[in-house]
Amino acid sequence: MNKFLYFLFFFISFSGFAQAPIDTVDTEKGKMVIYSNRTWKFLLDEEFDGIMNEALFNIIQADTNLNLVQTWNNDVCFSSDRPDMSRLNDTIWLCLVDDLHNEFVAPVPGIVTSRYGYRKGRYHNGIDLNLRTGDTVKAAFSGRVRYAKWNDGGFGNLVIIRHHNGLETFYAHLSKHLVAPDQEVKAGEPIGLGGNTGRSFGAHLHFEVRFYDAPMNPEEVIDFEKKELKDENLLVQKRLFRPGARPSDEEISGESIAAVQARTEAAATRKYYKIRPGDTLSQIAAKSNTTVSRLCKLNGIRPTTLLQVGRQLRVR
Structure with missing residues (x-):
């Protein structure tokens, strides 16, 4: 700054x-x-809809078990309907860093003081890292600040960043914010100062990794001892979201990493259209250079189905 x-x-x-x-x-x-x-x-571009990773968004939209709608909202901690990820159909391959956004930086250098999982009668949805009040807290990945304000839910001063890899990271109990909502940040940039605000009993950073608002164990992604990513690839599947659950490094549910990657990349080519007031199937078909019968087949609907405003309709 x-x-x-x-x-x-x-x-x-x-x-x-x-x-x-x-x-x-x-x-x-x-x-x-x-x-x-x-x-x-x-100030955001007027066209920005909160989607940082369109390929991943298309895959999530295709999973009819989830019926997920995610928004961009600076005023609420959680920006979706917080879906039940135990209903996730397939394993999804995430590339955590790529050629354009190729850095990861540990948010603080401190050691782990409390891990993810069941703790004192409730779930601890992140990991606690040691620091002193006033220590600099950095963005783990590049992305855009979705939330930077006081949170009444126990987080205290909280920063949430949505990343290009499809994840969001939470940085809680800060003494100060150094970023503002809608600001673009790069991995390693200062985003706040460590503190002891909110429901906290001693200075530390509460750090969370979330996938569409569903918390996962940050140690599935990060080696906090070495201060580096465990792997540039992350295989996301439903059992990843049970506290402490850990996927196999070699294969998941009998599928190789290469097979999951190929299937994920194929699913990412799908295209969707967000239904607006007044839209009809024939209008959407014309705009998308397809047919009504093809739209019905892709979405499991009939030509007479009532279109729900805001729903994502698959067009490719």
Whole structure:
């Protein structure tokens, strides 16, 4: 963060006006709107719909067991209907880093102090990492900040980043935010300062890895001792979401990693159309250069089926 942004942060933090947009500022990270209630956010492209990984989104939409709708919302901690991932049909291959977004950085250098799983009568959906109040917390992967505010659910000051690989990471109990909603960040950039806010009994970072709001064990992805990814590939399947569950490194349910990867890549070529008010099957077919009969076959519907606004209709 440059000197201008630091100055702006402290200026807003100690100003006291009624809540209203008071200014927009062009920064090296994009246009930012400033509110008089000591908050700010970056302005998104009007066309942005929250989808960071279109290929993965197409695969998830194709799984009729989930009926998943995920949104981009700066005001709520969870942005989907929090689906039951035990109903996930197939194993999905995720490439955690790629040629364009090829970095991973451990969020803090501290050791693990509490692991994922059942703890003190409730599920601990992340992993706790040791730090001192004021220590820098960094983005694990590149992505876009979806949430950066105080959370009343126990997280305290919380940052959530949605990543290009399809995951979201949570950074909780911070003493300060160093990023704003809708801001693009790169792996390793400072996003907050460690603290002891919310439901916390001592300074630490509560770190979560979530797939469409479903928590998974961060140690499935990251070797926290070596401060590196366990593998650039992650095989996502339903048993990954049971606390402490761990998939085989070699194969899952009798399928090789290569077979899962090939099937995932094939599924990613599917195309979907989001139904809007007033749409008809014939109009959608014309827009998508296909036929009504083909749409019906792909989606298991009839020409007389009532179209639900907001539903994703497969067109390829």
